[in-house]
Amino acid sequence: MDFSSKLLENAVNEMSQLPGIGKRTALRLVLHLLKQPTPQTEALAESLQQMRAKVNFCDNCHNISDNPLCEICASHNRNERIVCVVEDIRDVMAIEATSQYRGHYHVLGGKISPMDGIGPMDLNINSLVNKVKEGRVDEIIFALSSTMEGDTTNFYVFRQIEAYKVTTSTIARGISVGDELEYADEVTLGRSIVNRIPFENSLKNS
Amino acid sequence: MDFSSKLLENAVNEMSQLPGIGKRTALRLVLHLLKQPTPQTEALAESLQQMRAKVNFCDNCHNISDNPLCEICASHNRNERIVCVVEDIRDVMAIEATSQYRGHYHVLGGKISPMDGIGPMDLNINSLVNKVKEGRVDEIIFALSSTMEGDTTNFYVFRQIEAYKVTTSTIARGISVGDELEYADEVTLGRSIVNRIPFENSLKNS
Numbered sequence: 556m557d558f559s560s561k562l563l564e565n566a567v568n569e570m571s572q573l574p575g576i577g578k579r580t581a582l583r584l585v586l587h588l589l590k591q592p593t594p595q596t597e598a599l600a601e602s603l604q605q606m607r608a609k610v611n612f613c614d615n616c617h618n619i620s621d622n623p624l625c626e627i628c629a630s631h632n633r634n635e636r637i638v639c640v641v642e643d644i645r646d647v648m649a650i651e652a653t654s655q656y657r658g659h660y661h662v663l664g665g666k667i668s669p670m671d672g673i674g675p676m677d678l679n680i681n682s683l684v685n686k687v688k689e690g691r692v693d694e695i696i697f698a699l700s701s702t703m704e705g706d707t708t709n710f711y712v713f714r715q716i717e718a719y720k721v722t723t724s725t726i727a728r729g730i731s732v733g734d735e736l737e738y739a740d741e742v743t744l745g746r747s748i749v750n751r752i753p754f755e756n757s758l759k760n761s
Numbered sequence: 762m763d764f765s766s767k768l769l770e771n772a773v774n775e776m777s778q779l780p781g782i783g784k785r786t787a788l789r790l791v792l793h794l795l796k797q798p799t800p801q802t803e804a805l806a807e808s809l810q811q812m813r814a815k816v817n818f819c820d821n822c823h824n825i826s827d828n829p830l831c832e833i834c835a836s837h838n839r840n841e842r843i844v845c846v847v848e849d850i851r852d853v854m855a856i857e858a859t860s861q862y863r864g865h866y867h868v869l870g871g872k873i874s875p876m877d878g879i880g881p882m883d884l885n886i887n888s889l890v891n892k893v894k895e896g897r898v899d900e901i902i903f904a905l906s907s908t909m910e911g912d913t914t915n916f917y918v919f920r921q922i923e924a925y926k927v928t929t930s931t932i933a934r935g936i937s938v939g940d941e942l943e944y945a946d947e948v949t950l951g952r953s954i955v956n957r958i959p960f961e962n963s964l965k966n967s
Contacts, residue, residue: 574789603775648764
């Protein structure tokens, strides 16, 4: 791509570093900004700079937070002895949106993935193990993606904490609510039969 | 969407102002930046600010340029008496990439589109008409999108300049090179038959 302006080229190159944004999309976004009044670009640039410079992670659960403790960890209405282990803050937001969970979280910051060069030391695993060691947790709920990396991470964390007195559970895998049975994959359908629940329980959340 | 941090929320909101970027995509992009070293976010923000603050449009053709005259208008190897009228700078880049055109351009900056509140006065039409009035142009090539708005704009500009001595042409519409005839739409196929060209001409560019 030949650009008629170095400034434009720089902006497009930086924009196309973002995941899923190619050169063409980057050019479209940048030209859009050029058509808008200057304050919009200023606001975008400043919000990114502010966020990167001042962002803070909760000391307890590693969720993104403006204070040393995030709102969830600081709340008195939540059970700090139940900890849901998730991959990143998007998962916290997704679970919070269900309004079904009143415990704490622990954000690992990723999954163990040797292919991407991410090992256990790159994740917030030690602080979780310490919480368990110190007897501050009754139950650990594993809520990672159901992929090979997710399962590996679950298992790694499980091995670290199994010596201590703590209940471990994992979120239920099964057919999505509203899904047709015939289109479900075999593994999911198989698991949903093996891990069937008493019928009365299924009435509670509906 | 409930955010655990105001800084994060601001960044996501600003990012989702961009066309085609929803809240979820914006969150993914912003979290990606947070995982990268600080300089990457700095570079992105600065390149956008620099571009917005210092960007300049060519005095002659309204293409984006770092100098008062863009490289194309400043070049002595191009025919300034042939002017290709395009919608925006992406079209200039697309035509330049073909290496088939050695004339000048004129970037209108959009199409006449009453639905979007864009009238002739919002586009760089007057400066084009003046070029023609002053006798500085031999041929005007219309290369706008083949849509209702593009045709309207073509026709509006044509009416402004038809009183003056200037050749007008429009880029050929027809079946794309490599396309199967049976999948072409009727309008395109019809036009390509009506506006057929001598067979020898088709050998020149292949």
